[in-house]
Amino acid sequence: MSQKIVSLTVRDVRFPTSVEQHGSDAMHTDPDYSAAYVLIDTDSGLKGFGLTFTLGKGTEIVVCAVEALAPLVVGKSLQEIVSDFRGFYRLLTSDGQIRWLGPEKGVIHLATAAVLNAVWDLWARAEGKPLWKLLVDMDPKQIVSCIDFRYITDVLTEEEAHDILVKAQEGKQQREDEMLKGGYPAYTTSCAWLGYSDQQLQQLCTDALQSGWTKFKVKVGADLEDDKRRCCLIRQMIGPSNTLMIDANQRWDVAEAISWVSSLAEFNPLWIEEPTSPDDILGHAAISKALAPLGIGVATGEQCHNRVMFKQFLQASALQFVQIDSCRLGSVNENLAVMLMAQKFQVPVCPHAGGVGLCELVQHLILFDYICLSANLHNRMCEYVDHLHEHFTSPVVIQDAHYMPPKARWNRKESNEEEVQSFGYKRFAFLKCCGLKVLSVWA
Amino acid sequence: MSQKIVSLTVRDVRFPTSVEQHGSDAMHTDPDYSAAYVLIDTDSGLKGFGLTFTLGKGTEIVVCAVEALAPLVVGKSLQEIVSDFRGFYRLLTSDGQIRWLGPEKGVIHLATAAVLNAVWDLWARAEGKPLWKLLVDMDPKQIVSCIDFRYITDVLTEEEAHDILVKAQEGKQQREDEMLKGGYPAYTTSCAWLGYSDQQLQQLCTDALQSGWTKFKVKVGADLEDDKRRCCLIRQMIGPSNTLMIDANQRWDVAEAISWVSSLAEFNPLWIEEPTSPDDILGHAAISKALAPLGIGVATGEQCHNRVMFKQFLQASALQFVQIDSCRLGSVNENLAVMLMAQKFQVPVCPHAGGVGLCELVQHLILFDYICLSANLHNRMCEYVDHLHEHFTSPVVIQDAHYMPPKARWNRKESNEEEVQSFGYKRFAFLKCCGLKVLSVWA
Known part of the structure; x- marks a missing residue:
């Protein structure tokens, strides 16, 4: 199955945590824990879920940024992405027009994280493993193939990274x-x-x-x-x-x-x-x-x-x-x-x-x-x-x-189209967000 | 006159510069020079214009960020802002929820720049001077009162900045x-x-x-x-x-x-x-x-x-x-x-x-x-x-x-409400943007 990505949806989900001062600190006195929450659909029916965390106000900006990145994702197959994951990472982070807004920082990088988190979730689901297990089972060569070494080769080259991973295989x-x-x-x-x-x-x-x-x-x-x-x-x-x-x-x-x-x-x-x-x-x-x-x-x-x-x-x-x-x-x-x-x-x-x-x-x-x-x-x-x-x-x-460690739940039955699937990397339930505890959902 | 800010409008303005490879470089091969363009209206009729520069795609994200900052600006008077400009700067950059998206970097900081550029423009117009002249005529104390020294005092304190400015008064x-x-x-x-x-x-x-x-x-x-x-x-x-x-x-x-x-x-x-x-x-x-x-x-x-x-x-x-x-x-x-x-x-x-x-x-x-x-x-x-x-x-x-150096043009007549005013800091003409050369305007 190709697992071609046919759509990418993003939601603005907010919780009123500030009411009881959860998460309050010296600089963030009233955070409303929130997320730009991404859902990827494939032609096989398999889905991927990802998010980036925010503090309330401004989540809509990250949502807007995710939407700007979506055209770089939709139409690609999972296989195409993971066979050159470094290339795909760079496609998202180095678009000649969008990178001006970062590069690789602030809103646009938070959006990149949410999108890529959903792609990794999709991959883990396709493999039938929780994400940590997918990573642990990858060989060193495949791990380094996911990394963009641009701007860090003065400290870590691909070869060096590979050697570190090989050395750590023992035990x-x-x-x-x-x-x-x-x-x-x-x-x-x-x-x-x-x-x-x-x-x-x-x-x-x-x-x-x-x-x-x-x-x-x-x-x-x-x-x-x-x-x-x-x-x-x-x-x-x-x-x-x-x-x-x-x-x-x-x-x-x-x-x-x-x-x-x-x-x-x-x-x-x-x-x-x-x-x-x-x-x-x-x-x-x-x-x-x-x-x-x-x-x-x-x-x-x-x-x-x-x-x-x-x-x-x-x-x-x-x-x-x-x-x-x-x-x-x-x-x-x-x-x-x-x-x-x-x-x-x-x-x-x-x-x-x-x-x-x-x-x-x-x-x-x-x-x-x-x-x-x-x-x-x-x-x-x-x-x-x-x-x-x-x-x-x-x-x-x-x-x-x-x-x-989260374990794969191979046989868990999905309830319906609207409820999120239940094993893998991220498992945020849309429907629960529409209940009493949610400050706002802009769908 | 109080110059109370009654509204803040932002537009997405794009030019198809990529067609002829203007602005092309090793990382930005096809820039479409663009701007998130801000217009501030006051109760006196005086306006302020500001912008931040972008490369095309993603300008809508910056527009969204400007809209998120607008509530921090609308309702304030120019006098209130400039009498504690450091405080106003920090209000925009340190909102307990929004700062998570930066802080002071990427999209949210580009938006801050566009908004503050419009406020400075408003101030220059209110004083009837081009911006450089407004700055040159300010005394050292007023200059340092505009600066947020947070995170730079290990290199430059307010007192030191003041001394540098005083010393440079000569000539x-x-x-x-x-x-x-x-x-x-x-x-x-x-x-x-x-x-x-x-x-x-x-x-x-x-x-x-x-x-x-x-x-x-x-x-x-x-x-x-x-x-x-x-x-x-x-x-x-x-x-x-x-x-x-x-x-x-x-x-x-x-x-x-x-x-x-x-x-x-x-x-x-x-x-x-x-x-x-x-x-x-x-x-x-x-x-x-x-x-x-x-x-x-x-x-x-x-x-x-x-x-x-x-x-x-x-x-x-x-x-x-x-x-x-x-x-x-x-x-x-x-x-x-x-x-x-x-x-x-x-x-x-x-x-x-x-x-x-x-x-x-x-x-x-x-x-x-x-x-x-x-x-x-x-x-x-x-x-x-x-x-x-x-x-x-x-x-x-x-x-x-x-x-x-731009000179103040005290007597220049404004043509109509929709055309931008014509002296001061920034003088971008909205109407011209709707012509042939503009890639898109999302108003």
């Missing part, structure tokens, strides 16, 4: 079995959004400890005294042996970041996340250097817009934790490039997740990272946030603070 | 008189687009020499032998004392850039423009270092997306020519920040222009740069491209290869 099956049994370690961000009261923090932290969580992230950056009180409270509750991370969501300039975080050093955070502008590689390098003596690393990436930026963050020793995002980078293709560079520099990948659908997406990437690249769990963990999973037909499964 | 009147008399030096890109035949090159170069041009830019990067032939041809025609620049429009990776440009060193180019990804600060630094012994500088900026990136290009000695853009950065506000940082690092500003309206816009900024900042013309020049000026009611005036 692969064992690691896959290990993941299927125990899952990938996670940390929680759900206890300490900036807009939560101390009472809420305490209650959520108590619950999380009881559920087996050992790693906790706290939002900081709006008010130093508040931050001290909140960090003190959380550290007291979790004790000295559990892990605390802090996240400023780009609130500071370089000097302010150094002094502010130094004031919080007594609470022994593993990392400070997004201390300043996501574009400021040299700024992050200065902060990293200043905080190293305090034992605090710098983490960033959820708004790092492409592989060229990650390349430089690694070259400049500007981060100690690489936070890839499944929807900000150009889907699996560009994430593969970044994970390979991180492996070369021996910097741990700790994905950004949360929002809507990010956990469901990024778990596949981090499973690939462990099984086929890093073979290492030291200082490695994937973010988890417990909102909005109920809107997915197959939400992530967390067990004892670990992401349990 | 200001003399430089203004000098500009009014002789204009600002320009170079031409119109002779050597990549899609032009050798015969066209020769004819255009002959014409340009006769019109007094002494500085010429050649597009390179698609084929080395072609580049050698074209550079040789142009260098022979212009002779050894005139200036040649080359422009690769991001075609290469770092190592390839160094070897390719070294092969063209015999033609003695002043700079290589955009050798690689516009995001690759460290790559540009490596290229700069390698080419310095050959006497070739690196120029970049037309796709450098914000002040944080320019800050790092300057910190890393990654460019020797700062190419600001009037529509890629956040309008006059962010360009002021970049020009001030360039002045601090003593790196010449040589603006990007061309496209549609970019010459009309950026001439105001470079006049300010000379009169109020640099006081220096060594290795400084503004790009000029001679397409599409006929669509402006008051096109740029070039005299002996110099930009002649």
Whole structure:
């Protein structure tokens, strides 16, 4: 069967998370978790689902961008795409007229991510595997054939990437079995959004400890005294042996970041996340250097817009934790490039997740990272946030603070045309979005 | 009069420049010069006009983004905006939901530029001055009050910026008189687009020499032998004392850039423009270092997306020519920040222009740069491209290869409601766009 793509549809889906201050931080005080949600139809009846995450207002702009990319996708067959996936990636990112709007950044790259995420989903469905398993089963040559090495060859060539993948083949099956049994370690961000009261923090932290969580992230950056009180409270509750991370969501300039975080050093955070502008590689390098003596690393990436930026963050020793995002980078293709560079520099990948659908997406990437690249769990963990999973037909499964690998569900029957299919990469249910909890759906 | 903004309208305007290969380069082979064009109406009847430049496809995405920003503008008075212009800038760039789509990059920042360009136009009209004169007449305190210093204070604080401006007051009147008399030096890109035949090159170069041009830019990067032939041809025609620049429009990776440009060193180019990804600060630094012994500088900026990136290009000695853009950065506000940082690092500003309206816009900024900042013309020049000026009611005036400062035309009568007003910052004629030459107007 050719799996020719006959149409691409995109929807604007929004949830009113701001009402209860879920997701609130020092720069995003009232996010309404949203998505530009893409559906690809093929002539065989098989579908692919993809999304990119947004914060509410402006989702319609990303929808408009997806529509601008659609003509590059519709009419192609899956086979045609995956037999030259690098070429297809470049077709989407390098159109001579559209690339002016990026290139490979902002709205147009978010749209590229949503479209490519749907193509990867289609591929996984066609193979009858969850995405992580599709990736794990690919040979190194096929993996590198999906990557556009343009602008990163000074740090990673195709040959070098291939060698890294070949070298990591050893013990692969064992690691896959290990993941299927125990899952990938996670940390929680759900206890300490900036807009939560101390009472809420305490209650959520108590619950999380009881559920087996050992790693906790706290939002900081709006008010130093508040931050001290909140960090003190959380550290007291979790004790000295559990892990605390802090996240400023780009609130500071370089000097302010150094002094502010130094004031919080007594609470022994593993990392400070997004201390300043996501574009400021040299700024992050200065902060990293200043905080190293305090034992605090710098983490960033959820708004790092492409592989060229990650390349430089690694070259400049500007981060100690690489936070890839499944929807900000150009889907699996560009994430593969970044994970390979991180492996070369021996910097741990700790994905950004949360929002809507990010956990469901990024778990596949981090499973690939462990099984086929890093073979290492030291200082490695994937973010988890417990909102909005109920809107997915197959939400992530967390067990004892670990992401349990999604399994293919070969025989699941699809209910009807309008309901989304139920296994594979992304499984967002359209119909549920039309219910009470959805702020708006512009279809 | 309050000048309260009562509406903001945006249009998608496109010209079929690709038909004759105007604007063609190694990465943008078929640009249709276009604009998202903004019109602001006030309760006094005064209007403001602004635009951001695009290459055709995708202009509708920028239009959609402008519409998303409109609610932040409509209802405000000009007085309210300019009395806290830094605050207004941050309102547009830091909305807690919309900033996720950037921040300050890509589509959303292009839209910000178009909107703010219209606000600056409105201000200039309200003052009855062309924009450059409005800027030149502002005192240093008022200038710095327009700038958002967030994320650049490690390189430039408000106090430092103020001091630089105060120091440059000396000789200001003399430089203004000098500009009014002789204009600002320009170079031409119109002779050597990549899609032009050798015969066209020769004819255009002959014409340009006769019109007094002494500085010429050649597009390179698609084929080395072609580049050698074209550079040789142009260098022979212009002779050894005139200036040649080359422009690769991001075609290469770092190592390839160094070897390719070294092969063209015999033609003695002043700079290589955009050798690689516009995001690759460290790559540009490596290229700069390698080419310095050959006497070739690196120029970049037309796709450098914000002040944080320019800050790092300057910190890393990654460019020797700062190419600001009037529509890629956040309008006059962010360009002021970049020009001030360039002045601090003593790196010449040589603006990007061309496209549609970019010459009309950026001439105001470079006049300010000379009169109020640099006081220096060594290795400084503004790009000029001679397409599409006929669509402006008051096109740029070039005299002996110099930009002649636009003058206020106090008494010019406006023809009717639908025709755009005719003095001030930007003067794009809507009605002309509906004629034969326009590819499409989506109103």
